Amino acid sequence: MPKPDDALLEARLSAVDPVAYAASRNHLGGAVTGLSPWITHGCIPIPELIDRFGLTGHDTLAFQFGWRAFFQHVWGHLGNGILADIRPGLPGIAYANVLPADIREGRTGIPVIDRAVATLYATGTLHNHARLWLASYVVHVRKVHWRPAADWLYAHLLDGDLASNHLSWQWVAATFSSKPYLFNADNVARFAPADWHSPGTPLDTDYAALEALARSPRAVIPFGQPEKELTEPPRLTAPPAHLLGADDFTLPPPDTDATLVHPWALHPGEGPRIGVIHLPFHQRFPWSEARWAFVLPRLRAVTDRIFVGDVGQLDGHFRAEATLNPDYREALAHLGAELTPPPRWPPDPATLCPSFSRFWASAGQPPPRRRWHA
Ligand SMILES: Cc1cc2nc3c(=O)[nH]c(=O)nc-3n(C[C@H](O)[C@H](O)[C@H](O)COP(=O)(O)OP(=O)(O)OC[C@H]3O[C@@H](n4cnc5c(N)ncnc54)[C@H](O)[C@@H]3O)c2cc1C
Numbered sequence: 001m002p003k004p005d006d007a008l009l010e011a012r013l014s015a016v017d018p019v020a021y022a023a024s025r026n027h028l029g030g031a032v033t034g035l036s037p038w039i040t041h042g043c044i045p046i047p048e049l050i051d052r053f054g055l056t057g058h059d060t061l062a063f064q065f066g067w068r069a070f071f072q073h074v075w076g077h078l079g080n081g082i083l084a085d086i087r088p089g090l091p092g093i094a095y096a097n098v099l100p101a102d103i104r105e106g107r108t109g110i111p112v113i114d115r116a117v118a119t120l121y122a123t124g125t126l127h128n129h130a131r132l133w134l135a136s137y138v139v140h141v142r143k144v145h146w147r148p149a150a151d152w153l154y155a156h157l158l159d160g161d162l163a164s165n166h167l168s169w170q171w172v173a174a175t176f177s178s179k180p181y182l183f184n185a186d187n188v189a190r191f192a193p194a195d196w197h198s199p200g201t202p203l204d205t206d207y208a209a210l211e212a213l214a215r216s217p218r219a220v221i222p223f224g225q226p227e228k229e230l231t232e233p234p235r236l237t238a239p240p241a242h243l244l245g246a247d248d249f250t251l252p253p254p255d256t257d258a259t260l261v262h263p264w265a266l267h268p269g270e271g272p273r274i275g276v277i278h279l280p281f282h283q284r285f286p287w288s289e290a291r292w293a294f295v296l297p298r299l300r301a302v303t304d305r306i307f308v309g310d311v312g313q314l315d316g317h318f319r320a321e322a323t324l325n326p327d328y329r330e331a332l333a334h335l336g337a338e339l340t341p342p343p344r345w346p347p348d349p350a351t352l353c354p355s356f357s358r359f360w361a362s363a364g365q366p367p368p369r370r371r372w373h374a
Pocket of ligand 1: 126
């Protein structure tokens with residue numbers, strides 16, 4: 001099967017500049033690649049990117065690919081354990097289990113937060129720094145448990161990945177790191193455009209005060225006047241009807257030689273191929289319409305047909321790329337599908353590395369030049 005035409009991916013690839021990336025990636029207007037939706041869905045494997053851009057472990061871009069690989073590594077060892085606190089977080093705080101409406105509707109009155117939510121809904125993506133700021137505000141200022149917030153962000157991202165997303169939230173919350181990630185208005189002013197700046201807000205303070213705030217059980221209530229209220233786009237537990245074909249809900253006839261292609265393996269392959277959307281997963285982890293619109297056409301382009309439903313009902317002997325996504329993983333195991341590991345870079349250390357630096361060294365890479373992934 002030839003490679004599907006993906007002009008947007010080609011444009012993104014042509015624009016990648018590893019030198020400019022290293023110099024500017026922390027800035028919201030920096031030379032980031034925008035490749036994560038394609039990487040997340042397996043359209044382009046990291047080893048191919050390493051080759052294409054001639055990268056080594058000394059390059060900042062490769063180092064960031066390393067963070068993704070580290071999160072996948074932890075997921076491989078802890079499985080669904082990444083969906084709950086990995087270690088106790090800050091003591092004595094009763095985090096809320098619901099994400100407040102003013103955050104979801106972009107009307108906290110704090111420009112950096114409201115801009116981040118507006119950008120997320122409008123584009124399905126968010127710069128790494130904006131994700132860190134949003135997560136830190138939600139957990140440490142508003143005292144919301146990272147899990148409902150991580151589920152919400154996951155639902156709206158085109159690149160939503162349970163490992164990179166949920167483990168980053170835990171890293172910010174200090175349930176997967178030794179201290180909370182904190183930021184102030186000066187940090188926003190350094191890395192974001194003017195309309196994100198948040199002087200005079202509760203974030204306009206020093207790090208000692210922020211640390212005390214994070215460790216205090218008291219949430220800081222919404223502040224100031226929002227410019228406008230946003231409507232949260234729906235989180236859909238199944239593909240929207242306009243993206244589906246008449247036969248997509250029909251069980252395919254028994255097959256003894258087909259490859260099942262799930263949404264994280266959207267690349268071409270040989271032989272008969274059935275695209276699968278396993279609804280039990282999507283009922284637990286809904287996606288935005290924009291994400292369905294990203295995935296469905298690409299899934300269709302690399303398969304002969306699509307089946308939407310309970311993949312456990314299929315009959316036959318199948319092959320598939322292994323996935324750690326819950327429900328899909330169990331359904332493929334139930335079918336006894338022959339699994340091949342997804343391509344990886346760097347090589348995955350056999351035993352669990354509890355920190356990125358341990359992972360990076362165990363994978364044979366040069367010492368990191370800094371501690372943080374922001
Ligand atoms: C709270 C939070 C939630 C996140 N959720 C996700 C998610 O659901 N899916 C996801 O792919 N990434 C997630 N990230 C990591 C990172 O923000 C995105 O990978 C990055 O912003 C995607 O944009 P880009 O492709 O332009 O990245 P670039 O900076 O161009 O990096 C290239 C690639 O390297 C990888 N990468 C870069 N930085 C990181 C990082 N810090 N952690 C892990 N991988 C990285 C990604 O695959 C990315 O596509 C999250 C980070 C935070 C702080």
